[in-house]
Amino acid sequence: MLPFSTESPAPTPSQSPTPMDAGEAVGHTWDWLTGPGLKIAIIVVVGMLVLLVVQRLIKSVTEHIASGDSFLQRGIVRPLGTEVAGALRKANPVAAARRTQRARTIGSVLRSTAAIVIGTIVVFLALDQIGVNLAPFIASAGIVGVALGFGAQSLVKDFLTGLFMLLEDQYGVGDVVDVGPASGTVESVGLRVTKIRDADGVLWYVPNGSVLRVGNKTQGWANAVVEVKVDYFVDLDQVQDLLGRAAAEVATNDELKAVMEGNATVNAAEDLAADAVTMRLVQRTVPAQQWKVSRALREAVRRQLADAGIPLAGQRDALTAYQETLKAREDDADQS
The missing domain is CATH 2.30.30.60 (SH3 type barrels.)
Structure with a gap:
């Protein structure tokens, strides 16, 4: 047998990876651009177009509601619709203002919500095209949402309550x-x-x-309520008739007549006290006009009662002194 050689065998050269040539790199880039890259570009463009269309649609609808334009303001009946809308805005400017703010606020919320939803969908679809695992993102979003929900409960409650208040008007x-x-x-x-x-x-x-x-207090309709406390021993039928005359007097005012609805109601003996009987005069009005009508009714009631010589509660002596003063002035005027 031959003796073992003490010399180690010569090392074989290691196989090193061959670098990718320029043509192959361009090919891979082209494949990515025509594959996932093109899909991502299409997703982004389609998302932007959808968002643009949705936001334009929301803005168009909310501005239409805010301006109070009716469907008559289209085509050949547009002049008639413009007159109707202008008359409605002039007749009830408060309702027009609240409708405008409600529509524009809701429109702003809807546009922001649409941008967030569509933007999130576009980002997730793009990440999916480049091979990113979306499960951790979805789980993280759920955890963050729960944390924000607990940490900002009052803020979320304010926003949700405000949204429902606007929607329910x-x-x-x-x-x-x-x-x-x-x-x-x-x-x-x-x-x-x-x-x-x-x-x-x-x-x-x-x-x-x-x-x-x-x-x-100013939604739908309102009541102008005037309570009159008259002397305990006056003729209640006469007072009831005088209150009805006062309401009829106010109804002759063209400005007030336009905001009054129906006829006034006079309720006799709504309350009894030791020195007074309470009478109640109720007139239905359009919203936010009840205070103006109430002031006019009080002035008319005061004139009617004074002319008829009927005192308010506790004012019999004052009324007598007032009548004597007026009589003395009339006598002096006759003598002069």
Whole structure:
């Protein structure tokens, strides 16, 4: 046998990867551009076009609602529709203002929501084309959503409550409301906060989520209510007749007649006290006009009662002194 050789065998050269030639790199790039790259480009373009169409559609509908234009304002009947819409806006400017703000606020929310939803879908579809596993992203989004839900409960509550208030038209700009924390005229309705100006001129910022109940005094129709406390021993039938005359007198005013609905109702003996009997005069009006009509009714009631010599509660002596003064002035005028 031959003796073992102490020399180690010569090492064989290692096989090194051959570099990709330029032609093959261009081919791979071209394959990617014509495959996933083209699909991503199509997804982005289609997403942008869909978002543009949706936002234009939302803006068109909300602006149509905000302006109060009717479907008559199209085609050959457009002049007639324009006259009708202008008359409606002039007749009820408060309703026009609240409709405008409600429509534009909802339109802004819908446009933002559409941008977020469509943008998210486009991003996920693009990531899927480049081979990214979407499961971790979806799981992370769920966890983040839960965390935000717990951390911003009041904010989310304000936004959701504000959205439903706008959709249900619970109140709007120009309405006189009582929302518990504040009462007054609504100056602005947002998704998170409602601004209310009270009778003292204080501007209240009320979070929508804190509103548990809403009393709207200027929605649909209203009542102008005048309560009159007359002397205990007056003729109630006569007083009832005088209150009806006062309402008829106010109805002769062209400006007030336009906002009064139906005939006034006079309720006798609504309340009895030791020195007074309460009579109630009720006149139905259009929204937000009940205070003007009430003031006019009080003035007319005062004139009717004074001319008839019927005193208010506790004012019999004052009425007698007033009548004596008037008689003395008339006597002096006759003598002169």
